[in-house]
Amino acid sequence: MSALSRSVNTARSLPRSTLASTSRLSIRNYATPSSVKNDGQQMMFGGPPPKRKEDGAVLKTYTGKGYPFIPSLRHVVYPYHPHLHKGGPLRELTIPLRRKGGRNNTGRIVNRHIGGGHKRRLRMVDFHRVQGGQHDVIRIEYDPGRSAHIALIKKRTSTSSTSGKSLTPNLIEEIEEALSEENRNTPKSLEAVKAGFSYIVAPEGLRKGDVVISYRKGIPQSLINEFDNTSSSSSEESKLSNNLEDDKVGATDTPEMRRALGLLRTITLKSGNVLPLFLIPPGTQVHNLSLTTDGKMQLCRSAGTFAQIVSHQSETGKSIGGSDVLTMGGGFDENGNRLPKKGYVLVKMQSGEVRKLDPGCVATIGVVSNKEHQSRSLGKAGRSRWLGKRPHVRGVAMNAVDHPHGGGRGKQKGNKHPRSIYGLLQHVRTRRPKDKDGNKSVVTERPRGKQTAAKH
Missing domain, CATH: 2.30.30.30 (SH3 type barrels.)
Incomplete structure (x- = not known):
């Protein structure tokens, strides 16, 4: 007992720093460092994240650091394309869009759920492509009137400043400067438009500087x-x-x-x-x-x-x-x-x-480009109003005077067959089909209804 008490007293008399160092040394003696290096793990935890390709689309969200935590941005998902043109369109190839709110010439609403929205200009897209020869892609633009992107192309001619050669980056910058908003309706801009500019629907992978050709004439x-x-x-x-x-x-x-x-x-x-x-x-x-x-x-x-x-x-x-x-x-x-x-x-x-x-x-x-369009999420009802869409109201939520399904107590339509607000039954033709025997150019119709596997 005397020897045990002396060893305990000796340990108590040692300073705390000495005890800590001896404990760390004992642990290090038992530890066996691994000789295998995991570069992927080091890159994941210690190194920078892998670089993204700037050419592809990114589904961008507006939450996290740097964005306010508000309901209007919480559920927004928008595809971001870095290669899109940051400025406006070529104004000489656009026309104003006159809105009528879904009304005809007498003022009656013939198309419901339409009205409002941001002011737009329609892009005149070439859907004929009759002009042959090589066309240089100047830029890829966003079109508010369609889900796909559009490309601004320029015909390569011997009389133009390109002299039949491919466009260089400096020449493309000069053309974009001539088509900018500052030079609108100036001789410089009008001369650039006369040089053979047009809009086409941009396919996937088309970028500035590419060349497209139309062989429609042979x-x-x-x-x-x-x-x-x-x-x-x-x-x-x-x-x-x-x-x-x-x-x-x-x-x-x-x-x-x-x-x-x-x-x-x-x-x-x-x-x-x-x-x-x-x-x-x-x-x-x-x-x-x-x-x-x-x-x-x-x-x-x-x-x-x-x-x-x-x-x-x-x-x-x-x-x-x-x-x-x-x-x-x-x-x-x-x-x-x-x-x-x-x-x-x-x-x-x-x-x-x-x-x-x-x-x-x-x-x-x-x-067709912009395949990520279906993955977007507007996030709030206001963005639908910006696009010119008005709210849809269910018939059972209306009064009896406003809809055939309206009125009554509770969420029911009175055992009536589904019909429109004008009283037309669902899945009932309101006009005679143009082709009595169907479309002659259709060889195999699209599958309709629930498809089940064939039994052998």
Whole structure:
């Protein structure tokens, strides 16, 4: 006991710093440092976060440090695109939007839930793309009148200041300065507009400085000399086959023609280019499809939408492949005369509907930009009012004098069939359909209702 008491007294007499140092030393002797280095863990906890690509879209929220904690910003989610133009549009390519609040010429409301909103100007977008040649992309802009982005393009001509060459960054800055708000309605701005500016729907991935070409009038003879899809058959081929018509393309499914077609598709199949459907291979994603040979492009124009080329078929329904697609016709010749079509092209929409279109109809290569549009959240009712949308009121919440579902006690509509505010029953046609047997161009209708797996 005397030895134990002496050791305890000795430990009590030591200073606290000595005890702390000895305890740390004892712990370090038992610890075994790891020789494996985890660079990912060091980057996650100790190093800076990985850099984001400035080119892609970011779903931006307005909460956290630097933002006020208020209800109007709590649920807001907006896609942020760094490549968009920060200024306004080219005013010479816009027209004012006159609002009528959903009323007709007599002042009656014919379109409900419309009214108010921020003042806008309509952008005049080119949905025909008839002008051929190379067009340089000046900038990508936001359009309040549509969900997709638009691109300001300029035709490259020999008479312009570009002299047929690609636009340099300095030249693009000079053009943007001429189109700025400060130089509006000045000779400098008007001269820039006359140089061939226009707006198009921007496909995904299109950026400032890119080049887009429209082949709606046909493939230029200078691009490829093996064949010309708008001219008549050559004299040598007419000697070999006297049955060829004058307006038929002199092309056969030979290895040489297949290589020529592959070369043509390699050059022309780029995002933003316009091509006739018979030159686009199956499986290609396209947008801005025209329903007629000389009409404007009407299908797949919203943000993130696209269609897919399924196959090329003859008049008898037989699939066409290789360079035989050049004999489908359907376009225009050099004199502007329509060539007879010999088949059609099957196109599948995102809804699952399959349509058959003329081979001379055109489409733009790629997917429509701003696919993040569906991920946005307005966050409050006021932003809907800024967009020109008025509130929707349920019929059961109204009085009996205002709606067929109104009145009564409790949340019920009196065992009535669903109908509109004007008394029209739901799912009942109010007009005779234009086509008695349905749309003739629809091969397979889109799936409707709940889809179940097939039982084997």
